[in-house]
Amino acid sequence: xxxxxxxxxxxxxxxxxxxxxxxxxxxxxxxxxxxxxxxxxxxxxxxxxxxxxxxxxxxxxxxxxxxxxxxxxxxxxxxxxxxxxxxxxxxxxxxxxxxxxxxxxxxxxxxxxxxxxxxxxxxxxxxxxxxxxxxxxxxxxxxxxxxxxxxxxxxxxxxxxxxxxxxxxxxxxxxxxxxxxxxxxxxxxxxxxxxxxxxxxxxxxxxxxxxxxxxxxxxxxxxxxxxxxxxxxxxxxxxxxxxxxxxxxxxxxxxxxxxxxxxxxxxxxxxxxxxxxxxxxxxxxxxxxxxxxxxxxxxxxxxxxxxxxxxxxxxxxxxxxxxxxxxxxxxxxxxxxxxxxxxxxxxxxxxxxxxxxxxxxxxxxxxxxxxx
Amino acid sequence: xxxxxxxxxxxxxxxxxxxxxxxxxxxxxxxxxxxxxxxxxxxxxxxxxxxxxxxxxxxxxxxxxxxxxxxxxxxxxxxxxxxxxxxxxxxxxxxxxxxxxxxxxxxxxxxxxxxxxxxxxxxxxxxxxxxxxxxxxxxxxxxxxxxxxxxxxxxxxxxxxxxxxxxxxxxxxxxxxxxxxxxxxxxxxxxxxxxxxxxxxxxxxxxxxxxxxxxxxxxxxxxxxxxxxxxxxxxxxxxxxxxxxxxxxxxxxxxxxxxxxxxxxxxxxxxxxxxxxxxxxxxxxxxxxxxxxx
Numbered sequence: 001x002x003x004x005x006x007x008x009x010x011x012x013x014x015x016x017x018x019x020x021x022x023x024x025x026x027x028x029x030x031x032x033x034x035x036x037x038x039x040x041x042x043x044x045x046x047x048x049x050x051x052x053x054x055x056x057x058x059x060x061x062x063x064x065x066x067x068x069x070x071x072x073x074x075x076x077x078x079x080x081x082x083x084x085x086x087x088x089x090x091x092x093x094x095x096x097x098x099x100x101x102x103x104x105x106x107x108x109x110x111x112x113x114x115x116x117x118x119x120x121x122x123x124x125x126x127x128x129x130x131x132x133x134x135x136x137x138x139x140x141x142x143x144x145x146x147x148x149x150x151x152x153x154x155x156x157x158x159x160x161x162x163x164x165x166x167x168x169x170x171x172x173x174x175x176x177x178x179x180x181x182x183x184x185x186x187x188x189x190x191x192x193x194x195x196x197x198x199x200x201x202x203x204x205x206x207x208x209x210x211x212x213x214x215x216x217x218x219x220x221x222x223x224x225x226x227x228x229x230x231x232x233x234x235x236x237x238x239x240x241x242x243x244x245x246x247x248x249x250x251x252x253x254x255x256x257x258x259x260x261x262x263x264x265x266x267x268x269x270x271x272x273x274x275x276x277x278x279x280x281x282x283x284x285x286x287x288x289x290x291x292x293x294x295x296x297x298x299x300x301x302x303x304x305x306x307x308x309x310x311x312x313x314x315x316x317x318x319x320x321x322x323x324x325x326x327x328x329x330x331x332x333x334x335x336x337x338x339x340x341x342x343x344x345x346x347x348x349x350x351x352x353x354x355x356x357x358x359x360x361x362x363x364x365x366x367x368x369x370x371x372x
Numbered sequence: 373x374x375x376x377x378x379x380x381x382x383x384x385x386x387x388x389x390x391x392x393x394x395x396x397x398x399x400x401x402x403x404x405x406x407x408x409x410x411x412x413x414x415x416x417x418x419x420x421x422x423x424x425x426x427x428x429x430x431x432x433x434x435x436x437x438x439x440x441x442x443x444x445x446x447x448x449x450x451x452x453x454x455x456x457x458x459x460x461x462x463x464x465x466x467x468x469x470x471x472x473x474x475x476x477x478x479x480x481x482x483x484x485x486x487x488x489x490x491x492x493x494x495x496x497x498x499x500x501x502x503x504x505x506x507x508x509x510x511x512x513x514x515x516x517x518x519x520x521x522x523x524x525x526x527x528x529x530x531x532x533x534x535x536x537x538x539x540x541x542x543x544x545x546x547x548x549x550x551x552x553x554x555x556x557x558x559x560x561x562x563x564x565x566x567x568x569x570x571x572x573x574x575x576x577x578x579x580x581x582x583x584x585x586x587x588x589x590x591x592x593x594x595x596x597x598x599x600x601x602x603x604x605x606x607x608x609x610x611x612x613x614x615x616x617x618x619x620x621x622x623x624x625x626x627x628x629x630x631x632x633x634x635x636x637x638x639x640x641x642x643x644x645x646x647x648x649x650x651x652x653x654x655x656x657x658x659x660x661x662x663x664x665x666x
Contacts, residue, residue, distance in 0.1 A: 052561050073567035085558035089580045098576070099566035146566070 002063050002076075002153040002186045003028050004049060010057035011044050011210075019044055020210040021058065026188065026203075031180050033189045035197040036207035037233070043158055045207070046190045050079050050156050062154060078147035079156040083163065084139045086131040092118070092142050093127040099150045117149045120182075121175070137168045144179070155180075155187040161196065173199060194234055198222070206230050228346040231276045237308055239344070240282065242275045242316045255315025260293060268353065274346040279308065281342035282320035285335045292335040293318070300328050309334070404645070410638030429639040438615075439623070439640070446598060446619040449533060453601075454593035457537035458586070461544030466574060468545075469552040479549065483542035490539065490603030497535040498608050521609070525616025528609045532617055535604055536597060544589050551585035552578060591655040595648050620644050 004026040011019035019041040026032045034042040047053040049060055051072035059066050067075050078099075086095050094101075097114045105113070118124045121141040131139055140160065147155060157176070161169045173196060180187055191197050197204055198218045206213045206221060206229075214226040225231035231239045244254030246269045252260040260275070285292040295311035295318050309320045311334060320336055328334075345353040379385050411429055413422035433439050461482075468478045485493070500506045503520040512519050521528040555578060563573040579586070602621045605611060611618040611626060618626065621644060628637030 050565060052564065072561075072564045073569075077565065079562070079565045081558045081562060083556065083558055085556065085562040087559060087562070087577060098563075098568075102567045102572065146562075150566070 003061075004154065004186065004188065005061040006045075006058070007061070008058040009045070009048065009055060009060055011041065011048060011053065012056040018210050019048075022207075022212050024205055024212060024215055026186060029184045029186055031187045031189065031200060031202045032205060033191060033197040033201035033203075034205045034207060035191060035194060035201075035233075036213075038192055039209075040207045041210040042190045042192075042207050046079075046156050046158055046188060049075075049154070049188060050077050051075050052079075076153035077156050078150055078152035078154070079158060080140075080143045080147050080160045082159045084131070084143045086139060086142055086146075088131055091128050091130055092123060092134070095131065095142055096145045096149050099146065103150075113149055114145075117145045120148070120179075121145050136164055137172065140164060140168075140172060141175075144176075148179070148183070152185065155185050157187065157189040157191075159191055160189075161191075162193075169196070176200065194236065198234075206233065208233070224352070225276075225344060226352050228274055228276070228350040228352075231344055231346065235278060237279050237319050237321075239276045239278050240317070240319055241346075242277075242313075242318075243272070244275060244316075245270065245272055255313065258293075258314025258316055260291075268345070272348045273353070274350075276344035276346060277338050277342050279319040280321040281338045282318065282336050283338065284320070284322060284324065285337035287335050289335070289337065292337050294333060294335055297328050297330050297332040297334060299330055311336070407638040407641050407645075410634050411642045414635050425635075429635045430643075433636060433639055433643070441615075442618055442620050442623045445529070445616075446621075449529065449536075449601065449619050450594050450597040452533045453536045453540070453597040454590060456533065457540035457593060458544050458589055460537065461541045461589075462548050464541070465545050465548035465552055466578075468549055470570070479546060482545045485539050486542040488539065490600060491607045493535055493539055494604040494607030497531065497538075497604075501531045521613075523613055525613055528613060528617045532601065532604050532608055535608070536601055539604075540593060540596065544593070547585055547589055548582065551582040555581050587658060588655065591651055595651050598644065598648060 006022045006024045008021040008023055009019060010017065010021050022045060034045060036042045044053055048055050049062070049067075051067065051070060051074075055068050059068055061067065062075055062077070087098065090098065093114055096117060097110050100110045100113060114127070115124065118127055121144055123138065123141055123145060126134060126138060126142075131142065134142065140163075143160065161172050164172060176189075177200060189197075189200055201218055203215060203217055204221050205215050208229045214221055214230045216224075216226075221230060222234055225234060225239075228241065232241060242252075242254045242260075244252050244258075244260075246252055248269050250269070252273070252275055254260065254275070287294075293313050295313035298310040298312055298317075301308040301310070306321050306323050309322050309328065311318045311320065313336070318336060343355075345355060347353050409422075412424060412426060414425045414429070415422050464478075464482060501508050501521055503509045503512055503522065508519055519527065521531045559577055559581070560573055563577045568576060598619075599621055601619055602625060605617055605619065605622045606625070609617045611622050620640065624637045624640045624644065627633045627640065631637075
């Protein structure tokens, strides 16, 4: 089986650096999703594994082999491209079998393997069609079959579902999951879609502006974002991020004279802090109850199962997930509360600041996952 | 539903196409009608108008062994020129396509030869290929007398073929490069991931995808080598030595203006015209074959 190791991998185009040194290890048989906004260097990183981009600095190892100088064909990777990149002049059969033909596999064996792979993605009745005569989902499956037929050591996916409609995307997601379970091949999947990333990944590598922000299991990343960027990027609706400062009494001053009382702030007095709390951790509270924050409803987004209240708390935006019903016209005054344990603090550099409360939450979460 | 724009003013459309129509009339239909007239008539020995001779001019051409010699030579010339020019252009285009830096510069540099008038290129190549002083003539210093297109017909023909191909490379290059760049890059990358080396990728993936362009250029080059060779041959060899570079278009000129056999020359030019029309027809019929991009 095959691991992939990045040792301070860098990429420059002429003088412009786009990947600033990535260190990571992907375990054998693991499904890793590289997630980040467009232009963060995630595709570049994937293409460096594939051998389609030169590695400017550092090393990539597949298994124990440094692959920096190897041609794509010598690396044992197969790739599914964003626009499928099927050979438009070849039938589905020839598309899937091309790699085998190039490798000099005898015709009979080739036919056999193409058929088997085609069956596993239910394409066997389309083998004599041209890509142009297939639907988007079918093309996507041809692209996957083409990658699978070579029995590669590593699967690379470069935003493969971005051209599909939402429903098909969900279907393909579970198909990829199933294939990975059946084949157990080390897979690297690049996407900017966090839902896709969260549902597919064993582990996530979250990138921003050419740097790795955090590596971890989806739930770790969600519950303990390592930076302000990750906190903002993961989760929908995004985490409430409130800029402010702790005063000498440990109260958090923000917006236009807003105050939040917390216990964790004493040690951080005077520093510029971003306080984060997930909308689903914000609850409605009675006026006057302990620690309640007053806010004025801006507007409400109805989601069906629940609704999102967008409110203004003394000049800071506060979003809360609410299960209640009843009309909430804008301008309604409400009170919200959240528990100390759900608070994330980020310093001026955007990195996470550990507090007693967050450490306690982390321990609780770790226990939960171990028990699970 | 078909959408069309109509002119309210009946005269305006005619006015708009008049310049083009006039050009075509003066430079194509009128000469062609004259050629047709000459091809089916013969001028009387002592003047006094032409007499109708029907197919006689054509028959005498078809019975002329020398004419068939020119036809074979023209075909050979056309095939060699086209193959050489397209192969060179494709090779250059593939190189430029693979490393995109400075593509624009190459595009303009390679197209320059196309802007050179054939006679000018002919004179330049005559100097280069001159046995006594030219670049190629240098091999005569090593093996005296081995290179002399003035007496060796094959060398003379080869010299013109090289020159004609060179003139066409730029034009072909532009088309090839454009076609290659139309192919999504990821297709070639997918080929690389599938283990195909660059040459294999070119043969299996790129070439089939630019087939329509190849076909278009094939016809254009064939037509050009049948008709545009006159300027080169006239400046470089004047059909010699011993008629070994006399192709169809040059024979028309020679028979007509040097031999003063207007009727024979006219009949020959009608044949050449039909050949070009046939090639063009093939092109129109086939070039609309489907193109394979997604």
